[in-house]
Amino acid sequence: MASSRDRNGPPLPATASEYAPDLSITADDNVHLHAAGYNESPDRGLINSFARFRSSPLDFIREVSLHFSGTGWRSFDNHIGQPEFYSGFSEDMKTRVLSNPMLVAKVRDLAAKRVEVEAADGLLGAEAQSGGGVGEKDRKAKRKTQIEESLLEVSETWTDGMICKMESKSFIRGAYYLATQLLTRAYHQGVHVSSEEVLRLRTVAAEAARKKHSIIFLPCHRSHVDYVSLQIICYRLGLALPTVVAGDNLNFPVVGSFLQHAGAMWIRRSFGEDQLYITLVQAYIDTLLQCGYNLECFVEGGRSRTGKLLPPKFGILSYMLDSVASGRVEDAIICPVSTQYDKVIEVDSYISELLGQPKPKENLMDFLSSSSVLSLKLGRVDVRFHEPWSLRTFISQQRERASKLPQQLNTKEDRIRLLRTLGYKVLSEINDVSVVMPTALVGTVLLTLRGRGVGKTELIRRVEWLCDRVRAQGGRVAHFGNLPTSVVVDRALEVLGPGLVGLVPGLPEDTYYAVDRFQLSFYRNMTIHLFILQSLVSAALYSTVKRGGAPESQRMSYPDLHAQVAFLSQLFRGEFIFPTEGLDFNLARTIAGLETDNVIKVNRDSEGMIESLELSEEEGRNGRENFDFYCFLIWPFIEAAWLGAISLMMLTPPLSHTSDSLSTAKERWLDMKRVQDRSQLLGKTLYHQGDLSYYEAVNKETLKNSYTRFEEEGMIVVAKSKTAKTATTIRLADEWTPARGAKGIIADGPLWRFAERISASRREGKNRRDGATVQTRVLGLADLVGDGLWEGRALDTKSAGAVEVGAATRQAKAGMKRGSMARL
Numbered sequence: 001m002a003s004s005r006d007r008n009g010p011p012l013p014a015t016a017s018e019y020a021p022d023l024s025i026t027a028d029d030n031v032h033l034h035a036a037g038y039n040e041s042p043d044r045g046l047i048n049s050f051a052r053f054r055s056s057p058l059d060f061i062r063e064v065s066l067h068f069s070g071t072g073w074r075s076f077d078n079h080i081g082q083p084e085f086y087s088g089f090s091e092d093m094k095t096r097v098l099s100n101p102m103l104v105a106k107v108r109d110l111a112a113k114r115v116e117v118e119a120a121d122g123l124l125g126a127e128a129q130s131g132g133g134v135g136e137k138d139r140k141a142k143r144k145t146q147i148e149e150s151l152l153e154v155s156e157t158w159t160d161g162m163i164c165k166m167e168s169k170s171f172i173r174g175a176y177y178l179a180t181q182l183l184t185r186a187y188h189q190g191v192h193v194s195s196e197e198v199l200r201l202r203t204v205a206a207e208a209a210r211k212k213h214s215i216i217f218l219p220c221h222r223s224h225v226d227y228v229s230l231q232i233i234c235y236r237l238g239l240a241l242p243t244v245v246a247g248d249n250l251n252f253p254v255v256g257s258f259l260q261h262a263g264a265m266w267i268r269r270s271f272g273e274d275q276l277y278i279t280l281v282q283a284y285i286d287t288l289l290q291c292g293y294n295l296e297c298f299v300e301g302g303r304s305r306t307g308k309l310l311p312p313k314f315g316i317l318s319y320m321l322d323s324v325a326s327g328r329v330e331d332a333i334i335c336p337v338s339t340q341y342d343k344v345i346e347v348d349s350y351i352s353e354l355l356g357q358p359k360p361k362e363n364l365m366d367f368l369s370s371s372s373v374l375s376l377k378l379g380r381v382d383v384r385f386h387e388p389w390s391l392r393t394f395i396s397q398q399r400e401r402a403s404k405l406p407q408q409l410n411t412k413e414d415r416i417r418l419l420r421t422l423g424y425k426v427l428s429e430i431n432d433v434s435v436v437m438p439t440a441l442v443g444t445v446l447l448t449l450r451g452r453g454v455g456k457t458e459l460i461r462r463v464e465w466l467c468d469r470v471r472a473q474g475g476r477v478a479h480f481g482n483l484p485t486s487v488v489v490d491r492a493l494e495v496l497g498p499g500l501v502g503l504v505p506g507l508p509e510d511t512y513y514a515v516d517r518f519q520l521s522f523y524r525n526m527t528i529h530l531f532i533l534q535s536l537v538s539a540a541l542y543s544t545v546k547r548g549g550a551p552e553s554q555r556m557s558y559p560d561l562h563a564q565v566a567f568l569s570q571l572f573r574g575e576f577i578f579p580t581e582g583l584d585f586n587l588a589r590t591i592a593g594l595e596t597d598n599v600i601k602v603n604r605d606s607e608g609m610i611e612s613l614e615l616s617e618e619e620g621r622n623g624r625e626n627f628d629f630y631c632f633l634i635w636p637f638i639e640a641a642w643l644g645a646i647s648l649m650m651l652t653p654p655l656s657h658t659s660d661s662l663s664t665a666k667e668r669w670l671d672m673k674r675v676q677d678r679s680q681l682l683g684k685t686l687y688h689q690g691d692l693s694y695y696e697a698v699n700k701e702t703l704k705n706s707y708t709r710f711e712e713e714g715m716i717v718v719a720k721s722k723t724a725k726t727a728t729t730i731r732l733a734d735e736w737t738p739a740r741g742a743k744g745i746i747a748d749g750p751l752w753r754f755a756e757r758i759s760a761s762r763r764e765g766k767n768r769r770d771g772a773t774v775q776t777r778v779l780g781l782a783d784l785v786g787d788g789l790w791e792g793r794a795l796d797t798k799s800a801g802a803v804e805v806g807a808a809t810r811q812a813k814a815g816m817k818r819g820s821m822a823r824l
Contacts (some may be wrong), residue, residue: 041604064786070660074173078203081240082212082292085172090165093287097159098152100283102328107155111147115140155280161251162284164265165245175262176235179228186345189380191229197385197433198237199337205239205390212292215388216320217242218426219337220309220434221298223346224250226339229381230296231263242294245316247302267316289329295320299336299426301802305350305701307525310431312423313573321419324391331392335385336426338434340478340526342495347522354518354699379495382478384433394422427577431529435476438492441466443523448632449625453504453513466527467778473530491603496520516682521636521696528633532576533590535634538627540564541600541613543760544722555603555614562587567757571641574712575705599626635763639697642762643686644706646756646778647679648716650786651732652745669719669729670789679703682785691778693763714788715751745779 076085097103118124124139166172179246184190208215219226234241241263248266250256260266271278288295297320301313323329344350353359398418445462446454454462464485467477489774493501493512500520504511514520528535543564544556566583579586591613594600601616616693619627653668683698692698710716714735719729732751739746 002187025264074176076169076172076235076238079238079240080202081209081294084166084240084293085169087167089167090160093163094156094159096285096291097163097280100746101596102286102309103155103279103283106276106279107151110151114147115144119252144730151276155276158277158280159284161689162266162280164776165261166241166263167261171261172235172241175258176232179262180232183225183228183232183381186378187342187381188377189342191232191381191383191387193233194381196649198233200387202237203306204333204335209240209292211331212458213331213333214289214292214389215242215294215333215335216263217294217296217335217337218317218430218565219296219339220427220430221303222307222339223303223341223344224343225341225381226263226298227296229339229383230337233383234294237277240294241286242296245295245297259755271315281316282319282322285316286328287325289323289332295332299423301789303346303350303757305354305522306699307522308528309427309577310660311332311705312420312427314419317423318415318419318710321391321395321415324686325395325415325418331390333388334394334426335388336384336429336433338382338430340382340384340435340437340440342381342439343493344522345378347519350522351519352518352702354696356677356700377495379437379439382435382437384435384476386429386433394425419589424577428580431577432474433476434526434529435737436470436527437478437523437532438463438488439495440523440526441470441477442489442492442501443520444527444633446512446526447517450628453511456486456489456512458511459512460489463489470527470530475527475530490549495753496523517694518699520639520697524633529577531630531633532572532578533586534594535630536565536568536572537561537587537590537594538599538630539568539634539638539761541615541627542631542763545615546764551614555612557612558610561613564761566808568638568761570609571709571758572637574602574709575702597626599630627800631763636694636696637702638758638761639694639763640694640699640702642755642758643683643692643697643753644679644703644710645758646686646782647675647682647703647770648710648732648751649734649745649779649782650682650789651675651679651716651730652740652786654790655740670731672718672728672730674789675730676700676703676707678785678789682782685781685785686778689777689781691774691781715754733802744783747775747779 115124119140124143156691219229219230227246231241231244233239244264246259246264246266247269249269250259250264252267256264256266265284267281268277271281285295297316299312299317300310302310302316304310319330324332347819398421399414401416402414441463442459445466449462455664470477497700498515500514500516502513502515504513540561541556543553544560547553565587568725569578569583591600591602591610595602598616598618600619601614602610603612603614605611615624615627651668651670680698680700680703683692683703684695686692687695687698696702707718711718714733717731717733721728736749736751738749738751
């Protein structure tokens with residue numbers, strides 16, 4: 001546990017991967033090359049630059065004129081990539097999209113189908129309806145031409161609203177200057193990248209431009225600043241700006257037009273069954289990739305409100321994959337990108353949304369009112385680029401592997417498998433290049449210690465220990481330079497601010513405590529991917545450790561540990577990105593690592609096979625601080641999964657709903673949104689009454705992920721509507737529905753045992769003890785909160801949608817057949 005250096009001495013040595021110097025883009029319009037480990041002095045940055053700007057208007061006018069006149073690199077005339085920002089760009093793009101053979105064929109097909117419908121309905125006359133008559137073909141042909149023209153007009157309107165409009169060099173020069181000043185005013189230490197990664201990216205970009213291949217940037221998504229920072233980097237370093245795939249919720253007056261001319265393409269949040277729009281989007285993606293224009297798409301879909309990576313969304317990603325897999329596009333280059341922040345601007349609003357507040361609709365006034373954050377010192381932004389790779393080569397490799405499988409996949413299965421492999425490969429590579437920021441280090445330490453607070457000396461020691469552990473796991477720590485850890489911690493505390501981390505006044509040593517644990521969890525979650533395997537093993541072992549008593553009573557047999565780790569791994573399959581080597585290999589490697597670190601003691605038989613595990617004596621003497629660290633990382637997620645399982649108890653129909661009107665389980669359908677809202681209410685009640693240890697377990701995103709896993713396992717049946725008019729509905733699968741007695745839900749059956757299996761690894765402390773009293777109280781609260789779901793709210797099969805219900809039931813049965821958690 002002790003650090004390898006004095007806590008006020010020079011920093012720990014960086015690994016080989018961290019020796020490459022940093023480049024930073026700051027408010028002085030220069031790119032600075034820094035030696036490995038550079039950290040800017042507190043006097044550098046935008047604040048001084050803006051003071052000079054206010055006091056020296058002539059300097060300001062000079063800077064602006066340099067940008068708008070395009071002096072030197074600001075001209076953006078010799079960038080690497082295809083021609084951009086010229087007059088007529090938008091018209092050229094529209095012409096290419098509207099003449100796309102796939103779009104033309106779809107328009108003709110839709111027109112022909114519509115003509116047949118109109119003819120059958122008698123709208124083209126009696127002869128057309130009966131299929132006879134001399135003028136029938138002429139009327140149909142004329143009507144088909146009219147419909148095609150109308151569809152093409154609609155397509156042209158949609159295309160104009162969708163495509164990015166890179167029309168003016170003067171505009172993008174001014175936009176770059178404005179974006180850089182605003183961004184570096186908020187993030188006063190600038191935007192940092194690795195010189196090694198940038199040089200590699202420029203080499204790849206030059207080769208891609210020669211072959212007319214696009215680079216598809218796939219960043220993680222934590223803030224609206226993500227795409228601004230990447231555009232700034234590409235502009236300043238002379239790379240063609242990517243077309244950014246963005247939801248049309250950001251296309252509000254003034255700002256929407258500005259972003260569209262800077263590189264944004266607008267798409268609907270949901271395509272529904274609109275075949276023309278779906279084909280139009282595919283035609284535009286094809287056109288961009290065929291012409292070699294770079295693209296930027298967020299593989300997670302929306303912004304992560306929790307700080308860790310979200311499961312991949314396959315919408316736009318599937319369009320890009322289809323372009324190359326179909327042969328319409330020769331190849332494209334994939335470049336995963338990690339963007340990390342000392343502090344995320346929107347984190348306050350994220351917490352409100354996670355607690356159930358509706359997401360506010362973006363508008364100009366909110367955008368302008370957010371300008372107050374632009375005067376804050378939020379630290380720096382670190383952007384890291386994974387080594388780019390060929391999408392064509394990836395597809396070929398995956399298909400070759402699939403061809404060797406005993407059971408061949410059909411076309412649909414092959415596409416889904418390709419998409420999933422692509423999505424999770426990108427997420428894994430984003431994690432590989434991510435940098436752990438000082439704020440994440442401090443936030444993680446504060447949330448993984450027992451007690452109310454921590455002294456400054458201990459905080460520094462634990463930050464140094466965590467840096468060691470991050471590097472040992474192959475992670476990267478933000479460069480500290482020649483600054484002592486104490487200064488780095490002070491800077492992190494300054495960025496986090498008193499709203500997140502408090503200082504207890506009047507004590508002989510500075511003592512800090514977590515003020516807003518929910519918001520701090522955002523920064524802790526930036527490190528959890530590095531320790532997820534150790535956390536799962538520790539949480540599994542905790543199920544025996546929490547019994548207390550003599551060491552032998554806290555010992556866990558290897559088969560029991562293996563079973564619990566397998567169960568937790570399956571439970572969090574959609575929550576975390578796991579190594580691909582498989583459970584047995586990962587478990588063996590993790591146990592060996594924990595044994596080497598003297599966290600656990602492994603008992604083996606005469607043949608060297610593991611019989612049992614327990615905490616080591618050294619770990620006991622150290623107060624279990626390493627073991628507790630791993631447990632504290634995963635406990636909030638275990639709590640959320642347990643809450644999700646307990647909330648399913650609310651779906652047990654009351655005795656009053658066993659009447660003839662709702663006589664079978666197949667007719668008991670409830671609105672999904674209301675169920676999840678009531679689940680949050682149940683969680684808040686359990687937290688304030690002491691039966692839930694972590695308030696962040698109530699967060700909406702983690703609950704949604706739990707429900708998704710329950711659906712995959714066939715525990716719940718979810719009827720998803722294809723139209724906005726019909727709500728998504730949910731019911732418990734018959735096999736998972738608990739029995740009711742005269743006093744309420746009976747604590748027995750598959751669902752209760754499932755919840756108890758999760759509960760075995762939950763944190764147990766002075767605020768919560770498992771027992772019959774807790775069991776009765778928890779089920780009573782589930783019944784009480786669930787009553788509001790059933791009062792005139794239950795839907796029959798017809799109301800829920802017979803087609804959706806049938807599809808959901810079949811999916812649930814398939815889930816139960818392949819479900820793994822219930823069998824573990």
